Amino acid sequence: MAEGRQAEARVELKFGAIQKVLVVDDSRLQRRILKASLKKWGFEVLEADSGDAAIEICADDPPDLVLSDWVMPGMSGLDFCRAFRALDNDQYSYFILLTSKSEKQEVARGLDAGADDFLIKPLGAEELRARISAGARILDMQRELSEKNRIIESALKNLRVAHDAIDKDLIQARKMQESLVPELTGEFGKSKISMLLKPCGHIGGDLVGMFSPGANRLGFYSIDVSGHGITSAMMTARLGGYLSSNHFERNVALQKDGDKFYALLPPEQVAEKLNSLLMSDTAVEEYFTMAYATIDLRNGLLQVVQAGHPHPLVLRRDGSTEFLGQGGLPIGLLADASFQKVETYLQPGDKLLLYSDGFTECSLADGSLLDEDGLRRMALDCAHGRSGSEFLDDMFWRLTQEMAPGGGMDDDVSAVFFEYN
Structure with a gap:
């Protein structure tokens, strides 16, 4: 119990908005390697062995971060990224593609599909943690901005109600003045x-x-x-x-x-x-x-x-x-x-x-x-x-x-x- 609370504290301290991570890879070994590191850093980890399985998970319980392999049988990581972005999620999730492709053209394709970042295989633990930290900072800012927008939208809604009431009173006042x-x-x-x-x-x-x-x-x-x-x-x-x-x-x-x-x-x-x-x-x-x-x-x-x-x-x-x-x-x-x-x-x-x-x-x-x-x-x-x-x-x-x-x-x-x- 104490270790679990310490892990949660580490997530809150180091990775902010990122607490739940989905690992998508057709290689069981690769998933186990990634999962071990993520668990050690205190994340809640979900797994999927294909893009189709990952979409089902995301539809029901969207993660804060997705780590997806690019090359997979059936739905590729690129297609999965497009499908993931098409989901109607209330909050934005950070998406990192894992690939051996480093050409600028391939990177551009990934960005067009909705990916936020890339990691070149083989993965290094320190680089992975650094990229996750960068993504967490972006998500923190995005969610803070979303919350502020929500507050502003709520305030504007209240102002519209007040404005409509005042407008109605002014229309009546104009009739009285006339x-x-x-x-x-x-x-x-x-x-x-x-x-x-x-x-x-x-x-x-x-x-x-x-x-x-x-x-x-x-x-x-x-x-x-x-x-x-x-x-x-x-x-x-x-x-x-x-x-x-x-x-x-x-x-x-x-x-x-x-x-x-x-x-x-x-x-x-x-x-x-x-x-x-x-x-x-x-x-x-x-x-x-x-x-x-x-x-x-x-x-x-x-x-x-x-x-x-x-x-x-x-x-x-x-x-x-x-x-x-x-x-x-x-x-x-x-x-x-x-x-x-x-x-x-x-x-x-x-x-x-x-x-x-x-x-x-x-x-x-x-x-x-x-x-x-x-x-x-x-x-x-x-x-x-x-x-x-x-x-x-x-x-x-x-x-x-x-x-x-x-x-x-x-x-x-x-x-x-x-x-x-």
């Missing part, structure tokens, strides 16, 4: 609003919306929350509640006017209220830019506040254009920030475009940005013969065509298009 903008178009008399919302991922940090508390009174906005992903999307959900089109009592842009009616607050007051709400919540680190506009549909009086958002673009009926606003601070950065409104009058046939910087800061194929001049050019081109959602869809399509090849969208893209008639 519900913040239930309708992308609205008609108010002869005037019309159309909206575009294209997140660069499952969910985004852009938000557009509109609300009308009564005839001839209309408010609409374009918002871009800092950052991307889940945190930004959660902020847009919060802002969607602050500017609700369904629950006027919760809408910070509206003020109760009598028992049943609501009035639009001036745009600069809306920006100040939103800024106060964000600054009072110490848990919120995000800020956002916003362009918020109100329009009196009776006379075309347009009032706009620009809080760090890109300049709203007016497309006049006569073909001229005008950017509105002075820039202003984003909302949620400074507690005492003040905001200014800009006033202008729209004439029938004039149009107003609010848009996020996903348009103007889009990287183009030549490495430049679209910027305001590019946006103006694109808007004028799309305005010919197009209106409403068709205009915005064409704007977005042209933007994707001018993007840097393979770049894709690296920011959310959104817009509000108002047509005054």
